[in-house]
Amino acid sequence: MPDLGKYADAVLSAYGVSLLLLALLIVWTLRQGRRARRALQEVEKRSKRDA
Amino acid sequence: MSMTDETSIPKRPSGFWSYANPVKFLGFSERVLPALWWLSGICLGVGLIWGFFFTPDDFRQGSTVKIIYLHVPSALMAINAWFMMLVASLIWIVRRHHVSALAAKAAAPVGVVMTLIALFTGAVWGQPMWGTWWAWDPRLTSFLILFLFYLGYMALWAAIDDPDTAADLTSVLCLVGSVFAVLSRYAVNFWNQGLHQGASLSLDKEENVADVFYFPLLVCIAGFVLIFLALVLYRTGTEIRLRRTRALQAREARV
């Protein structure tokens, strides 16, 4: 851990919040993607069965 | 991915424009995405760790200079994301490729998060450097307006049911909003007042920041570019699947 001196708060919060936002975005994106994939598979299965 | 074994796909042009075909696009993104995820992870990891742990403090800014590794790449990408959306919108307007419109839609949330990161890190950096969280300087101001445009853009997509209408209208909005994207990048050149840094990354070596900061910064920028690409590609795939689900459901509803 480098010595951040009196600006430790600023630097750490900048890194913390940014990485958190990025992580949230990635998690949200992946979850949405997985859900969309599942929904599509379901409908495709159904439409194949009907066809 | 069962969409690939659909047989009734009409013949489309080859070359670059062939990726306008949703199926072809999905296949492509499926292939390159793993590499993109890994590369962006590596670049971000290396760049941020290098920047955070292994660079010296600046003689004036102290340790706050480390914020540069987040602030500059995210601000850069926030603006570039809008330009990417602009290009995608133009392609949609001119050639009416659905994938292009969906790519613009998919990029917006990524762009907002980049904007938020840039705003936050900038504010946190500004407190020690300028003595204030926020100043109404031209670059900051137009950047904030760009943020509002991102919100409006996403809200407009969400509000309109018909996807083609939504794509058209958001394209028009994107065009108009580009004014502010340009301003937030070049406002410093137009008005030379304001607190914010001018170009410090120009290729002209004289104006650059010192090398110790410069190289890790470049790696971080690469990381942000790559993660942006990965996210947009993945999200575009999601949008395509959602549209296909919708189309199939609409066909079902008839029966």
Place this chain on the structure above:
Amino acid sequence: MLDGLSFGLAPGQALILRGPNGSGKTTLLRTLAGLQPPLSGEIIAGEDQIAYAAHSDGLKAMLTVAENLTFWADVFGQRDIETAIAAFSLEPLRDRLAGTLSAGQKRRLGLARMLVTGRPIWMLDEPTVSLDVDAVALFAGAIRAHLGAGGAALIATHIDLGLDAEVFDVAPFRAAHDARVGASDEAFL
């Protein structure tokens, strides 16, 4: 929506469009009027020859009958609203606010609007909705006069107007794929 459909319309001729609900008559008329781009195919005869009357009349409740007509006449660069008023016997209603008219009277006013456009090709979407028998006769008379003066008319309707016009049934031209699946969905199927 509709596939492989083609027809021409000569001056002095009327064409009646038939077809079940949702078969695409309104869509066809809107496309011809230039409000929607056709998916494929082309329209000969400029848009500026066509006057279009939709399901809704575009009348302002707070303007009088005469004011409504004058407005549309001005927009189309015409001056004379008297023939239109006479043709649909709107004389007694002249200074009533359009909002106080009954549904049938409103419709008559909406049709009178076609006369003040001064355009040769009329496209009418279900013009006789909520008209009673007398008014339908008035309307048929107006159409005949218009055709006699060298105009043409394309009318989507479910009832018999007593015009000796060609009838064109759009039902057989329904595209094979389902109408509900909009053009935009197709790329994803």
Place this chain on the structure above:
Amino acid sequence: MLDGLSFGLAPGQALILRGPNGSGKTTLLRTLAGLQPPLSGEIIAGEDQIAYAAHSDGLKAMLTVAENLTFWADVFGQRDIETAIAAFSLEPLRDRLAGTLSAGQKRRLGLARMLVTGRPIWMLDEPTVSLDVDAVALFAGAIRAHLGAGGAALIATHIDLGLDAEVFDVAPFRAAHDARVGASDEAFL
């Protein structure tokens, strides 16, 4: 609107309301449901026995079929939505957003809503609009089951449901004065 009209409804009995457009059927049903105060006369049987289904269904496009039903079940203090789903064969549509249903499917969902209210007296305003033949049969079956379980139903409709119900024509009871003249105008006439 309607004058001198009176009728009773016993458990297990259905009554069909007939009458031309604008004769006051909807108004009568809304009055009975307690949404409008009657001008004169009285309603025996508490409002809290009555479930009312209007022209519009009160469905939310952004909720799924099951969520829509669960909501109304909760509001009426019921739990069971399965019988309702089964009665109108909504099972395959269960997790579809109501906004993506076709008009007929929406209507079926709106009718299934009656089942989850758990109330004995159903008042239905043109329940079969936009239903096809199969769905009408489903609906008639649901009505029969409801009557069999001791419920009652009051149905305003223009078509024949194939129920052995009494038919009640409201037309003869139209008030002498014009319906267009609202009650509030009368004081000034």
Place this chain on the structure above:
Amino acid sequence: MKALLRRDLLLAMRAGGGFGLGLAFFLIVTVLVPFGVGPQSELLSRIAPGILWIGALLACLLSLDRLLALDWEDGTLDLLATSPLPLEAALSIKALAHWITTGLPLVLAAPVFGVLLSLPDAGYVWLVISLALGTPALSVIGTFGAALTVGVKRGGLLMSLLVLPLYVPTLIFGAEVARRGAEGMQTTTPLLMLAGITAGVIAIMPFASAAALRVNLR
């Protein structure tokens, strides 16, 4: 009761923008002010509490439009009125849902926007407290306005005119709490007044709203 609340929140989330739009409007008003009055932070910090309160109030106001109108258009209100739930309760629940989707995000986001207006450090706590206490009153009063104008076509501006005067007392005491807090003064008196207004409004307004709505449903 719970069902109605759950449904309203679900709809706000699904329909896109239920939560976001009010907040976005608040943000915009806050951003506009420095553009309007100029960016001197000493001036901004003096007017910050008041402006934040006005912004919150306008954001609340503009989202009232959707509070009842959508349910009115698709017939839900008719059906709710014939359900076992008393209309007063239903409207209270809808006001609560409106508060959760609009007021609560405003309360939570207000400190962030305070930064934009250089709110003095001492002000943040009091701003949040006053908004938390005052915004429920805004939602409840707004429900009354919405119930009054639900039958009017494009009644948005009309509703604003009816509702704004009713908002004034809440605004006066709410902003007073935030301003005194920011200036390090005693806040007890306006705080009590604000609490009193909110409590009174919550107790009485639903009856007025239900009465107005019954007339409109007729």
Place this chain on the structure above:
Amino acid sequence: MKALLRRDLLLAMRAGGGFGLGLAFFLIVTVLVPFGVGPQSELLSRIAPGILWIGALLACLLSLDRLLALDWEDGTLDLLATSPLPLEAALSIKALAHWITTGLPLVLAAPVFGVLLSLPDAGYVWLVISLALGTPALSVIGTFGAALTVGVKRGGLLMSLLVLPLYVPTLIFGAEVARRGAEGMQTTTPLLMLAGITAGVIAIMPFASAAALRVNLR
């Protein structure tokens, strides 16, 4: 052209509230501010130009809702689009009508409301000049927002979100003119910028509006 303008003005007068509502909203916002920031006249007079500009802007914004929606609902827009009048011209005229019914009354009434906020004497002239020069831009930009959202049900809040960022430059320079005028400073630069924005917007925006409206009419 003239026919459309005449009709829109006639409708605004007959329909009740065309002229009045925007003005009333302006009044209310102006009245709310002293409640919010406290009644010290020295403070008020400093923020008066900015607040008056923001008030005018919000009043403009809220009346946009009716600019196209009514014509959309009753089919007039369809018919106008098939008329010989180019849609760009029709929309410019409608923007002009909107300005006459909303912007112009604001310009005329602003001095009166300036008194409420103790605007310094030197400020009145410049406030009126800046509003007269800036409000046409607000109407034209607003027409674009209205054209974008005309198909959206209850799109009022969404439209605000889209339009407000576009209003920012006008606001910045408009308020700057008024403020500098009130403080007795040089106003040429912001005045030129304001005039430039208005001219540019009037020249370009109608095309964007017409494009958006054509999409919505499809």
